Amino acid sequence: MKGRLLIVLLAISIMFNFMFYIEHKHEINQKREHNERDLETISTIGENLATRLDQFLNDMNGSEDHDQEELHLLLTDSWRVVLGESVNTRDYLARISPHHMESLESKWSLLQLSLFRTSDFLRHLNTKFLEQGTYDITDEEIEQLKAVVEVYRKIYEEVESESVNPVLVIDELTEPMMLIDPSYALVLDRLEQN
Numbered sequence: 670m671k672g673r674l675l676i677v678l679l680a681i682s683i684m685f686n687f688m689f690y691i692e693h694k695h696e697i698n699q700k701r702e703h704n705e706r707d708l709e710t711i712s713t714i715g716e717n718l719a720t721r722l723d724q725f726l727n728d729m730n731g732s733e734d735h736d737q738e739e740l741h742l743l744l745t746d747s748w749r750v751v752l753g754e755s756v757n758t759r760d761y762l763a764r765i766s767p768h769h770m771e772s773l774e775s776k777w778s779l780l781q782l783s784l785f786r787t788s789d790f791l792r793h794l795n796t797k798f799l800e801q802g803t804y805d806i807t808d809e810e811i812e813q814l815k816a817v818v819e820v821y822r823k824i825y826e827e828v829e830s831e832s833v834n835p836v837l838v839i840d841e842l843t844e845p846m847m848l849i850d851p852s853y854a855l856v857l858d859r860l861e862q863n
Contacts, residue, residue, distance in 0.1 A: 697769055700766055700769040701769055701770060703764070704765050704766065704767075704769065704770060704777065705835075707761045707762075707764055707765055708765070708780075708824075708828065708835060708836065709828050710761050711758050711761045711762065711784070711824070712821075712824045712825040712827075712828035712829070712835075713825070714754050714757050714758050714761070715754070715758060715820075715821030715822075715824055715825055716821060716822065716825040717750070717754050718750070718751055718754035718755060718758070718817075718821055719817070719818040719821040719822050719825070721747045721750040721751050721754070722747070722751050722814055722817060722818050723818055724747045725744060725747035725748055725751060725804075725814075726811065726814060726815070726818075728740065728743045728744055728747060729744065729804065729806075729811075741803075741804070744804045745804075748795070748798070748804065751791065752791060752792075752795055755787075755788045755791045755792070756788075758784060758788060759785065759788050762781055762784050762785055762788075765777065765781050767781060770836075773834060773836055773837075775860065776834075776836045776837060776839050776840075777836050779839050779856075779860065780836055780838075780839040780842075782856065783820070783839065783842060783846050783850075783853075784820075786846070786849065786850045786853070787817055787820060787846075787849055787850075790813060790817070790849050790850065791817065794806070794810065794814075812848055813848050813849050816844075816845035816846070816848040816849045817845075817849060819845045820842050820845050820846065820849070823838055823841055823842060823845075824838055824842075843857070
């Protein structure tokens with residue numbers, strides 16, 4: 670009698686463990702799919718951000734074509750979209766969970782960190798604009814903004830190409846990220862040490 674009871678309990682235990690394993694595996698697969706969908710959304714938002722940032726930079730270069738008030742309105746319109754899209758990107762970045770991405774976890778983490786740093790740069794620049802009341806920027810900041818455009822365009826192109834692992838685009842973003850974030854080299858060094 671005890672032997673049968675043990676066999677039944679063992680069978681029930683195995684069945685529950687198997688069901689738990691299947692459910693857990695399904696949840697992991699769902700989280701990976703969510704991460705990939707979120708990256709697709711980020712790439713679309715980023716393309717719009719890059720387009721408006723290009724417009725912002727072009728309007729700054731063509732400032733002699735407009736009077737000061739008209740130019741300020743054009744720059745404000747473009748900058749609002751850039752900042753809004755940056756906030757949208759942050760929301761999707763916060764949902765990504767790299768630890769579910771197995772062998773690509775470090776790439777997902779680095780991409781997430783890189784885009785958070787890019788967003789931080791844009792927020793910092795926005796604070797500067799608000800404090801000074803104008804959209805005056807340095808040559809270095811212009812180069813940084815061009816690097817932001819490059820980052821988002823490359824991500825968009827990689828996702829649109831239907832790459833198997835679009836997150837690997839992070840390997841192509843080192844140079845523009847070093848322009849955007851002066852401490853990016855330290856981040857890469859720490860990652861290599863781990």
